[in-house]
Amino acid sequence: MLNSKSTKKIIPAILSLSLLGLIVSVLIIRIHYQISLNPGEKSFCYFSDMFDCDAILASPYAKLGPFFNAELAFGYYLILIWGLVESWGKKKPLPALSYVFTWTIFAAIYSVTLNLLSTVKLGVICPLGLITTIINLIVLVLLPLEMKVPLPQLPNTIKKKLFLAPKSLLFYGVGTLIIFGMGLLFARKLNPQARYSFGISPEAYLKSFYALPQKEIPLPERPIRGSPDASVTILVFSDFRSTACRRAESTLKPVLEQYRDRIRQIYLNYPLNSSCNPMVRQTKYPMACIDSKAALCAYQQGKFWEYHDWVFQNRSIDYESLADALEMERSSFENCVISEKTAKLLKEDIAAATQFKVDRIPTLYINGRQFRDWSNAERLRLVLESELSQTALH
Structure with missing residues (x-):
């Protein structure tokens, strides 16, 4: 069992990782817009035939429905930061920690799957995507330590403190919609030409293609x-x-x-x-x-x-x-x-x-x-x- 001094360092550590993930997500979003609007232009994240974010971001694996994966990651890190701040210093932090841990499980599985798909299907690895995957896995390990709940009891604890608690579920559900929506608007503002559109329109893409020499x-x-x-x-x-x-x-x-x-x-x-x-x-x-x-x-x-x-x-x-x-x-x-x-x-x-x-x-x-x-x-x-x-x- 960890002592109280060691656990006090866990939330600041996770917050630091979340901020790093937030920054990396912004960089990936910028690259995505850059290569979408300027197809012939290389980003700083092209290193070699194998380590190439551009190839992945130009592929169908870069999106989930109308959303860029990097936009989803940006929203996730905002939610993670909000949940951690919400839990910090509270006498009963388990509802907030259960909330962020649930999101982290999905984020870790999704990011690992994307990395495997890009490696197997495209034969390339995005270094920035790899960084976010590592962050997600580290957070997945650290959160249970902060929750101080034995691993076998985690599912029941999350179920009891979050999903079977109507007030907590409503509070975090509404908070998720607000924070994710604000995060999406911010992400879209990173590119003035596609500010509120869900992806690059065919007309905009053709315009960028014909602008090439x-x-x-x-x-x-x-x-x-x-x-x-x-x-x-x-x-x-x-x-x-x-x-x-x-x-x-x-x-x-x-x-x-x-x-x-x-x-x-x-x-x-x-x-x-x-x-x-x-x-x-x-x-x-x-x-x-x-x-x-x-x-x-x-x-x-x-x-x-x-x-x-x-x-x-x-x-x-x-x-x-x-x-x-x-x-x-x-x-x-x-x-x-x-x-x-x-x-x-x-x-x-x-x-x-x-x-x-x-x-x-x-x-x-x-x-x-x-x-x-x-x-x-x-x-x-x-x-x-x-x-x-x-x-x-x-």
């Missing part, structure tokens, strides 16, 4: 998926080993199938391996250069898209089996992979990436403008429909 850079001759004469071109810089690129491919493929007769896709290699890509500081995937060269060799045998789809669907790559499965001439394929001609073709892809100032993958361009929301099929369709309607007028 349009690049017209000659490309090396590469295989095209879709209509060769299409007026809308999706240019993709990617690495076959990257988890994020695999995720982008799963978003792109059904959309491209939908528009296959009206758009075209061009794939350029951007291997995350410094031995063949001088733009990469350190090697992330040792086989990335070989994968890219093999793709170019499959292209020379007219099997690029078959290779592309097969490799993205299979994490382990056996090139001998692959050559046989795609009915490529094996000896020609193997000689091609190590040839100087193929190395030169790969340099052309990387040179194009340099001109487009690619610094992360996947990087997508739609008719010369960078499209950052590669995990958001809805926004991809929105931009494609807009581009198709504009080209139809000319």
Whole structure:
């Protein structure tokens, strides 16, 4: 059992953690608005292909219904602070502590689930989101110590002091609505262009997309998926080993199938391996250069898209089996992979990436403008429909 001196330190410690969570939530909200209104702009929370808040905040996992997850977190930390202040110094603090502990259980479960989903589904981790998850778990451990109730008795205590106490339930229920509502209004004011709207409107998003510079850079001759004469071109810089690129491919493929007769896709290699890509500081995937060269060799045998789809669907790559499965001439394929001609073709892809100032993958361009929301099929369709309607007028 903790002594009274040690328990006096618990609420100040939780309050400090809550304030930190509040600050982190504000930062995430700001990043969310930044990348929503400026799709081509990177935030300070992009560190690498793996540690990238931007990719997560541009994905469907960033929202729960009409609310950004960061807005929900902001409201939770306000509620936590209010409940702790309400309990501090009271002779009967259990109702208030039961209230905040109930919220903390949901917050901890939700934040852990989001981190797991983003890691498994997108292959990325948001450092700021990880901080809030750690805060929630620490608070989840500290609160029972302050409540001074044995763990087996916690459920009954919370039920008795909160859910079976009508006055407490009404008081904290009304307080929750007021505090959460005020928190939401404050969060929306962090972005003047979307102050009272629940998310970014399609019109605002398209306006931000067309505000981006349009690049017209000659490309090396590469295989095209879709209509060769299409007026809308999706240019993709990617690495076959990257988890994020695999995720982008799963978003792109059904959309491209939908528009296959009206758009075209061009794939350029951007291997995350410094031995063949001088733009990469350190090697992330040792086989990335070989994968890219093999793709170019499959292209020379007219099997690029078959290779592309097969490799993205299979994490382990056996090139001998692959050559046989795609009915490529094996000896020609193997000689091609190590040839100087193929190395030169790969340099052309990387040179194009340099001109487009690619610094992360996947990087997508739609008719010369960078499209950052590669995990958001809805926004991809929105931009494609807009581009198709504009080209139809000319």
